[in-house]
Amino acid sequence: MLRVAISQLTTHYRRFVAIGLAVMLSVMFLAATLMVGASTNASLGASIGEAYRHADLVATSKNGEPFSQAAVEAASSSPAVQDSYAERSSYVTFEAGGGEQFGRLRNAAPTPLEGAVISSGSMPSKPFDVVIDVKTAQHLGLAPGSTLELHGSGPVKNAKVTVTGLVQSTNDPFSASAAQLIAGPSVLNAVQDSGAGFSGLQFTLKPGEDVSAAKDYITHRMEAAGADGPVLQTAQEKVTATVAMLSAGQDQLTIVLLAFAGVAILVSTLVVANTFSVLVAQRTRELALLRCLGAGRAQIRGSVMVEALVVGFASSVLGVAAAVGLMSGLVAWARTQPEQSFATLAVPPSAVIAGLLAGTLLTVMAALVPAKAATAVAPLAALRPADDATVRNRRGKVRLVLGVVAVLGGAAVLVFGSVKVSLPVALLGGAVSFVGILLCATLFIPTVVAWAGRLAAPAGVPGKLAAVNATRNPARTSATAAALLIGVTLVSLMMTGAATSRQAFNSTLAETYPVDLAAPTAVSGPGTVDPAQAVKRIASLEGVRAAVLLPAVGQLADASTPDGGTTLYAISGADASAVLRDDKLRPASGTVYLPEDSREGPANITTAAGPVTLDAKVLKTRHVPAFVASGSITSGSLPDTPGMVWVKVDDAVSGDRVQALQKEIAAALGVPERTVSGAAIERATFNSIIDVLLLVVTGLLGIAVVIALIGVANTLSLSVLERTRENSLLRALGLTKGQLRGMLAIEAVLVAGVAAVLGAGLGCVYGWLGAQATLGGMADVVPTVPWLQLAAVFGVAVIAGLLASVVPARRAARLSPVEGLATA
Structure with missing residues (x-):
């Protein structure tokens, strides 16, 4: 049987190109994910840990x-x-x-x-x-x-x-x-x-x-x-x-990276198993014929295992090499950016070893199940078509029960992990629930595709045949859709998770650093700059989005702030909306806002008209002085007390430009440059670190997209190839070449479209709950749906499905009906 295995690899190598690509890209995904962890730690060591x-x-x-x-x-x-x-x-x-x-x-x-x-x-x-x-x-x-x-x-x-x-x-x-x-x-x-x-x-x-x-x-x-x-x-x-x-006392970074590795392993298993199952299922009759000729069950399984071992190991080597190349390119590109020069590539041995082992073992395990199924029945029975799993037979009912239990149980665990901010628990629940959805796929996807097929009715006979094909062979339709469902769900999960996480990061940064730049005005006197004119000049500087003047309206009667600052400033609601990063920080009349760690309780204030007592609210940041809403103190500004200017800069402003702005703001106000303070540089530096992390995640996202496209191309191509006689019969009954190509194209678009819609919906839910489980302890996680990106994924999925059917459809159309009917 070793000769049989080698003969299969050399004679029918085209069959293994698709599976090899799927394994290679899955290993590339896993290895790159593990390299992300090492590279991120190395990059953080070159930024936060630079000094030591x-x-x-x-x-x-x-x-x-x-x-x-x-x-x-x-x-x-x-x-x-x-x-x-x-x-x-x-x-x-x-x-x-x-x-x-x-x-x-x-x-x-x-x-x-x-x-x-x-x-x-x-x-x-x-x-x-x-x-x-x-x-x-x-x-x-x-x-x-x-x-x-x-x-x-x-x-x-x-x-x-x-x-x-x-x-x-x-x-x-x-x-x-x-x-x-x-x-x-x-x-x-x-x-x-x-x-x-x-x-x-x-x-x-x-x-x-x-x-x-x-x-x-x-x-x-x-x-x-x-x-x-x-x-x-x-x-x-x-x-x-x-x-x-920085993340509320939890090492969320390590948890997130471990979650990426877990997701990579799950996706690799599903994609490889699905693709190899289709490949081996196509050869069920061939394997059964070998058994009729005297081959034993163990020999059949052994030959398939040899094929899987060779394909898996060779593809894994290529996948690890591709991961190193991808990460090298991403890090090299990041280092060319001035704000991301600290990006560092690290290739740990664990990434290489895990990639080789995972790819090889996953391929062997994926081939074992269909090979065992092919030898589990008598040879003559295997030569006959097998019944598909439906709700009307025992296989379908067992699958339905297992799938529903997995979906409900996994969903409960996923929600629990998100509420309790436990990413490992949420990851387990998400994986179990998604496996449950895949178990039920054969039972609901063909029906959904058939419903969607009504949209193809205007296409005439090809459209009607495409809709009918979805329910006539549910296993084939489900296998095709499952490959894309896996990929689109993962892509949508990452997109939604990244968008939601970025929003949470921005909200946390805004809460910690609500003011980009702040500077006192010069003490009034002969020759001093008019603060109002200075603010207008500052607002016109390149990179400045808004600048406002806060007059000093009082002095805190006790040293209630941690830095000993006692001056109280006033700002209007409109000005607060213009310059404050934190959307939730809007001053209400009659309330004094104090920096973090200030003294709780009513605040006693000395104003130009006498003492005033107002309610105090202690903020979660030290990066602002005490302030009130304009109108809370009606006696006007304090004489001979400098006011303050708050400045908001554009999001794209670099650290170098912020330093230049500090100098220009100081010159406009006539004050020393050292008095111009703020968190704009820290914010820009933190954002550059986040950008590096998201850049690497985007690279993984690209790999996931390619995995999905390879998966759907595999299953569509193989399904068209195994329908050679069926398509030839349709041609013999009068279907033209153009109608045959149209039927296959419409069928591919219907299946891909349904899988893309279902995957996008699932990915949004998983992405949001995953972000909540990861960041819920350090930030308010608000669901953010990247509509444009999801629309692009839908378009790519539909086009991929269409393109995947082009080559096989052309081959089927060029084959004469007589030759096709004679195909074994």
């Missing part, structure tokens, strides 16, 4: 207190430590670019642990040397050789430093808004308070040292030296913890 990407271990304080010199020495002198870096940092101001600038200064790390990359010049080598990031240098017109005077809270009032080099700008969203300066300890001693301590520690370990044991040992030494609650983590653990901190 070279470290084996990172030590931070659980309570935020700096480490003492004794704790640093105790940790650095541990036997397992090879190199160590105790970070000191301080915020400083300096004059450059025509105004006062704000920056973050840190000490340089030893070479093995230094995360900054020199772009030009050199790292500090003398006591008062400093390097600065390229972005800031270009913005302020600085270059190696420039001098700066740094102002801090240390003993030296003006620390004069020389710029010796420029380093690549940071991709860390927490540091991107300030100028980045690196210097030696002499500069830090001059501008930083004595005894300020060390904000964090990084270590590289000696070769062969156990990371877990080193963590425990260093922790004990630091605690013995007086450190309170040191937390030691690997660089990857630190990145994961930071991401978890």
Whole structure:
């Protein structure tokens, strides 16, 4: 039977091209999904974890207190430590670019642990040397050789430093808004308070040292030296913890990526099993004939398994290679974008091994079921047509019961997982319910296609025959539709999930960073800029969507805000709608809005007309000062108290343009540039990270689309080929070539259209519930339906179905009726 298997592979290789493509693309999907996880972690390590990407271990304080010199020495002198870096940092101001600038200064790390990359010049080598990031240098017109005077809270009032080099700008969203300066300890001693301590520690370990044991040992030494609650983590653990901190304390990123892997495995199983089932089912009579000639059941199954093993392994190798190529292309393209230069490709061994094993095993398992079915009955019985599963026979009733139980049970679990924000539970429920739908497909899809066939009645005889064919052979119709139903459901799921997730991300960012840029107006006096005119000038700047002026109308009588700010500003409802990102943040009359962690209870306010007490509402953000709705305080603005300007920028504005806007806004208002603050740069950086993640998901989406198209092409092509005698009989009865082609085309369009509509509806429901299960703990998830994208999927599905029937229909039309009727 080995010869039979090899003969099948060489003689009927066309049969295996389609199955090979399906396996290859399914493996490509799975391998690429696993590569997404590794690449995402690597990209986050190059952005959020950029500062400690070279470290084996990172030590931070659980309570935020700096480490003492004794704790640093105790940790650095541990036997397992090879190199160590105790970070000191301080915020400083300096004059450059025509105004006062704000920056973050840190000490340089030893070479093995230094995360900054020199772009030009050199790292500090003398006591008062400093390097600065390229972005800031270009913005302020600085270059190696420039001098700066740094102002801090240390003993030296003006620390004069020389710029010796420029380093690549940071991709860390927490540091991107300030100028980045690196210097030696002499500069830090001059501008930083004595005894300020060390904000964090990084270590590289000696070769062969156990990371877990080193963590425990260093922790004990630091605690013995007086450190309170040191937390030691690997660089990857630190990145994961930071991401978890951004997502309500849950590592949702890892859960999402694992869910993608689970979905990939499920889809691969369904598509490969469906395609191979059609292929082997077509050969049922051939296998039965071999048994009549003396082949045993085990030999028949063995020959099919050999075919499946060879096709599965070869296709898996091609699939893994294609996944590497796809991910390389996506990451390379992302790195060409200025805001996404941190994108990093990672190909873990698990992606290669899992791809090869999954593709091979799935192909073998998919071939085993139909091969066993073909040998489960007597050879002569297998030569006769088998009854299809319907609600009128036992097979159909069993399938119906199992399908309904799976649909109802899976749907309940899916809803439960979404409500409880448990993605693994929701994923299990979604998979079970979808399998139930596929089990019932034979029972309802042909009927739905027949109903849709009424739309083809105006096409005459071809249209009527196409509608009748849907119910005359339910198994063939269901197999054709199932391939596309799987693909369209997955595509729609991803599209809806991505759109809903992006909306949830945007809502969370808007709630955390409601104001893009904010700046105080200059204190009124001779020669000062008129704030109203300045706001008009700001509103006309490139990249600015809106700018409004908030007058100062009162002072909080107690220090109720976390940053000690006491000035109260007023804004109208129209202005709030124009500049605030958070659509839910609209000031109501008689309420004071305070930043996060402010004191609860009524707020006592001092106004120009006397004291006033208003109800207070504490927001979920610290990035706004206290404010009220215009009209809540009628005494007017406070004399000699600067107002504030809020600015909303366009969504497409880059971080570089935001820095330029800060300078232009400061010039328009006549205030130092360092006073122009806001979250626009952080927002742009976070959005660039989200864009990278969604870009990779879009790549997976493209793979899913191709899988769906290959699946429907396989089943349509095979179904047309197995109907050679049937089509020839129709030709003999008077059907013309054009009518035959039209019949097959209409049938393909009907099946594809029904599968696309059902798949889009299912995908929308699964996508929304999946997004709720993933992000419900950190954001309000509102269903978002990407109508245009779904319409495009429907169009592609219908066109794919039409194209899939073209070649077989032409072959059937060119075959003479006599030759076709003589086909075995």
